[in-house]
Amino acid sequence: MKRFFAFVRKEFYHIFRDKRTLLILFGMPLAQILLFGFAITNEIKNADIGVLDNSKDVTSLELINRIKASGYFKLAEYGNNTESIEESFRKGKIKLAIIFDRDFGKNFQLGKNPELQIIADASDPNTANTLINYISSIVMSFTHEKNINNKISLINTEFRMRYNEELKGVYLFVPGLITIILMLVSAMMTSISITKEKELGTMELMLVSPMKPYTVIIAKVIPYTFLSIINSAIILILGKFVFDVPIQGSLILLMAEIILFILSALSLGILISSITDSQQVALMISLVGLLLPVILLSGFIFPLENMPLWLQYFANIIPAKWFMIIIKSIMLKGSGITDIWLETLLLAGFTLVFALISVVKFKMRLE
Amino acid sequence: MKELSIKVSNLSKRFGNFVAVDNISFEVDKGEIFGFLGANGAGKSTAIKMLCGLLEPSSGNAEIAGFDIYKETEKIRKTIGYMSQKFSLYEDLTVAENIRFFGGIYGLNKNEIADRTKYILDWLKISNLRDVLVGSIPLGWKQKIAFAVSVIHNPKIVFLDEPTGGVDPITRRQFWEMIYLKSGEGITIFVTTHYMDEAEYCNRISMMNKGIIEALDTPENLKAKYSSVNMDEVFLKIARGK
Structure with missing residues (x-):
């Protein structure tokens, strides 16, 4: 010893x-x-996004505000046309773009399949995926909320991330x-x-x-x-x-x-x-x-x-x-x-x- | 009757077809300084490794301090000291820590270690180096300390594998004085060297060549036998096969 x-x-x-x-x-x-x-870290906060709002009405504004308020996104560009969005993507100014259809607000009120296009910069696939997921869930909860009195019935999916609720x-x-x-x-x-x-x-x-x-x-x-x-x-x-x-x-x-x-x-x-x-x-x-x-x-x-x-x-x-x-x-x-x-x-x-x-x-x- | 320290008979080591050590036999007396010489690749290191229990012989027998090298390696390890051509001390430990470590692995207790530390420091007159890292001490001193540490447990035999490699002549001289002192105390010294002037300091010398012992005698007798003026000549004549 x-x-x-x-x-x-x-x-x-x-x-x-x-x-x-x-x-x-x-x-x-x-x-x-x-x-x-x-x-x-895998979490993304304050990602720069661009918005091309062809609809320009109460509903689209409300959704944009909702997205801004989530804390995940920052409005870096409020575009006027597709070209300016395209350019911002190329310059790397924005990671994601949301494009509202011309009749987005009208169709939404009428319950007639409003269209929303979301484009992500997938040169970094992981980030793109995460951002898309964030946006989808915001849009989904928004739709659900606004639809309460409407005839379209939506399935209310609720997610829980067990063991790591905040996905840290x-x-x-x-x-x-x-x-x-x-x-x-x-x-x-x-x-x-x-x-x-x-x-x-x-x-x-x-x-x-x-x-x-x-x-x-x-x-x-x-x-x-x-x-x-x-x-x-x-x-x-x-x-x-x-x-x-x-x-x-x-x-x-x-x-x-x-x-x-x-x-x-x-x-x-x-x-x-x-x-x-x-x-x-x-x-x-x-x-x-x-x-x-x-x-x-x-x-x-x-x-x-x-x-x-x-x-x-x-x-x-x-x-x-x-x-x-x-x-x-x-x-x-x-x-x-x-x-x-x-x-x-x-x-x-x-x-x-x-x-x-x-x-x-x-x-x-x-x- | 003389007391035998090492007794080797017909010892061989083969690596595949290559015979590194071929049937060597010799005896070393207690307290003798035995020089083990030979060119590089002559089989010296292999022979030493077998005697120290680092390598198992292919055939033959040997006794170290009366212990069989096959069966009693445990006892042999307690009886021998060893110092190799590479540095035998830890460079990132101080002199005192090295002494304590090697004393420790040879099973000395605290008091014995304290005694031996004092003894070594006084013997080499290096009390000032006690707490100095070995890495910052000149090579010659390191080798002298390493020798002192290799006999820390008062072994019966100490194996020195080219202990003075790269050391200046004055330090080598001092090193040999240390060897003489320990030999006088009855410790058998088994030493290999490249320096032929050092060979003259040995009591007896064996010359190895291609795995066999070509000559074994006192330096004087060897010089006479090969009609040479110094060991250098003897060595060259044997190595060239004359």
């Missing part, structure tokens, strides 16, 4: 004396969560960030710190010492486990108090799952370091082989459901995918272990397999 602690202490010295390591460990999570939380981006980013940062810190930093000792030749010294190889490995990953737990706590606290991201489920369950994921990432890190002796290669493998799939295939940024089937199958072997499901369920839906036992089991299975392979691999390297 004494040997073990001597090693762990040394490992902490390494971490706390290396400014770059510290920056990756603590600076990056902070920067990322603030960036994702504040700057990068941070709700997704906080779990996603925890996933990425844990993967990065645990797998990449461990693999680099082990290969560093190999490069320097100090690993040889460990191996001729009475320290057992597995003790070396465990002592090596303990500080990173510890720091990863602190890191996830920081992100959770920031998420809760700065961005109001709830933790509906049990905090203990959440931390237990986080530790399980950290373990799987650590064993991946050890695995990488047993493949190569060079820090550079370890870094590349971690970035390309781990980080990229985690970002792309965990469902963090791109929905898995829209991917081709083979890619969906491939995503199944990425532990981060399962962890994302687990952490989202616990945080946003308040799921208990009975809801996510399958995912937890899968994650535990991965961890076990990776750990076994890396232990065998590490042993083989010694002979």
